[in-house]
Amino acid sequence: xxxxxxxxxxxxxxxxxxxxxxxxxxxxxxxxxxxxxxxxxxxxxxxxxxxxxxxxxxxxxxxxxxxxxxxxxxxxxxxxxxxxxxxxxxxxxxxxxxxxxxxxxxxxxxxxxxxxxxxxxxxxxxxxxxxxxxxxxxxxxxxxxxxxxxxxxxxxxxxxxxxxxxxxxxxxxxxxxxxxxxx
Ligand SMILES: CC(C)(COP(=O)(O)OP(=O)(O)OC[C@H]1O[C@@H](n2cnc3c(N)ncnc32)[C@H](O)[C@@H]1OP(=O)(O)O)[C@@H](O)C(=O)NCCC(=O)NCCS
Numbered sequence: 001x002x003x004x005x006x007x008x009x010x011x012x013x014x015x016x017x018x019x020x021x022x023x024x025x026x027x028x029x030x031x032x033x034x035x036x037x038x039x040x041x042x043x044x045x046x047x048x049x050x051x052x053x054x055x056x057x058x059x060x061x062x063x064x065x066x067x068x069x070x071x072x073x074x075x076x077x078x079x080x081x082x083x084x085x086x087x088x089x090x091x092x093x094x095x096x097x098x099x100x101x102x103x104x105x106x107x108x109x110x111x112x113x114x115x116x117x118x119x120x121x122x123x124x125x126x127x128x129x130x131x132x133x134x135x136x137x138x139x140x141x142x143x144x145x146x147x148x149x150x151x152x153x154x155x156x157x158x159x160x161x162x163x164x165x166x167x168x169x170x171x172x173x174x175x176x177x178x179x180x181x182x183x
Contacts, residue, residue: 026046045078080115
């Protein structure tokens with residue numbers, strides 16, 4: 001069985017990247033809560049995600065506190081696809097390439113060898129999120145498509161925007177190498 005330590009990368013400098021453990025659930029919940037406009041899920045949801053999907057998620061620590069997370073999973077029927085669920089970087093750490101480094105860290109794991117597509121859903125107004133995925137596609141020299149997947153009405157009468165599906169790929173082995181090398 002794989003554990004968080006199997007996916008740990010100590011970076012030179014003050015940041016360390018690793019797979020989460022269940023104990024990280026509450027800190028991930030707090031990070032998502034302070035980094036709008038992400039939807040906040042329950043603590044239980046994040047604990048379970050860390051318990052069962054640790055190998056496809058990453059957390060970044062600075063002096064013992066979490067400053068960035070990517071939660072993701074491989075849909076059971078599509079083993080060549082990494083679905084990125086939530087990405088968050090604390091405000092003070094943004095604009096330094098941290099979100100992309102987390103995606104790169106994930107894609108370089110040995111359990112990602114079969115991944116040829118990266119998917120995520122974004123709100124039309126979230127330019128930071130769209131730019132992140134566009135930048136990843138550019139690094140891997142592959143296509144990125146975007147289309148409506150969940151209309152706003154599915155989220156009730158609140159102010160939730162529609163969700164567009166972003167799909168990057170196919171990422172071939174040369175593209176993967178380019179993504180992993182890019183800094
Ligand atoms: C989206 C988010 C994770 C980006 O984190 P980040 O660490 O600042 O992103 P990076 O520095 O790795 O930037 C990656 C690319 O996106 C671009 N980008 C980042 N923020 C941007 C912004 N606000 N507007 C336009 N482009 C932006 C960067 O220029 C970079 O592109 P480049 O490689 O071509 O230069 C961060 O803004 C965040 O946590 N936002 C709140 C939560 C959220 O909306 N999450 C996304 C939902 S999936």
